[in-house]
Amino acid sequence: MAFQRFKAAYRSLFFPEPVKPPYLHICQIGDPVLRAPAQPVPPDLIHSPEIKQILLQMRQVMKKYDSVGLAAPQIGIPLRILLLEFSLKRKKQFGEEVYAAREMSLLPLMTVINPEMKVDDYKKLEFPESCESVRGYSAVVPRYRAVTLTGLNEEGESLKLQSTGWTARIIQHEMEHLDGKLFIDSMISKTFQNDAWHRINVHQGRVQIQFYVK
Numbered sequence: 001m002a003f004q005r006f007k008a009a010y011r012s013l014f015f016p017e018p019v020k021p022p023y024l025h026i027c028q029i030g031d032p033v034l035r036a037p038a039q040p041v042p043p044d045l046i047h048s049p050e051i052k053q054i055l056l057q058m059r060q061v062m063k064k065y066d067s068v069g070l071a072a073p074q075i076g077i078p079l080r081i082l083l084l085e086f087s088l089k090r091k092k093q094f095g096e097e098v099y100a101a102r103e104m105s106l107l108p109l110m111t112v113i114n115p116e117m118k119v120d121d122y123k124k125l126e127f128p129e130s131c132e133s134v135r136g137y138s139a140v141v142p143r144y145r146a147v148t149l150t151g152l153n154e155e156g157e158s159l160k161l162q163s164t165g166w167t168a169r170i171i172q173h174e175m176e177h178l179d180g181k182l183f184i185d186s187m188i189s190k191t192f193q194n195d196a197w198h199r200i201n202v203h204q205g206r207v208q209i210q211f212y213v214k
């Protein structure tokens, strides 16, 4: 028995057990959880400790990765929950010109459970987009100009958000995550790029994609 225990301990050094979801990291393309349709949250479970823990971890991951949106499947949870945020800090990162051209607007952190989306303006806008689950890459993705999002907040109350431009884009991106889709399924494929391509030339290939953010 002692030997068995030793063997197990020795093995765990080299083959650690995978951590279970909800994760504090973001799953990457190839993970089946990103390709499966997510299930609705039963409304009577919204106040359960399990859902509260998922919401808490989604907020932590969103903050850690400094994202504008996060869908529960991205932390390994196949449920229809998403977070949205467009902060003042983000606005400054883009600068006034891009902010105006891409019709961006500020959006306080918002949790949406069991979201539904309605298209209000079928005109499509084409701008570059990326995803924390396809880390290191981006592409131009055509998105509807205006959508309305409805769903429940973390208290289980109904909410409604009418959006245009960039906010509408973030919503469409996150809604696709809940249906097992990624932006690469909607992109103009010739625009798909590694965002470090120039740095790779400058540093003779010695550039890494980071999958962990402190």
Ligand SMILES: [Zn+2]
Pocket: 130, 131, 132, 133, 173, 177
């Ligand atoms: Zn994404």
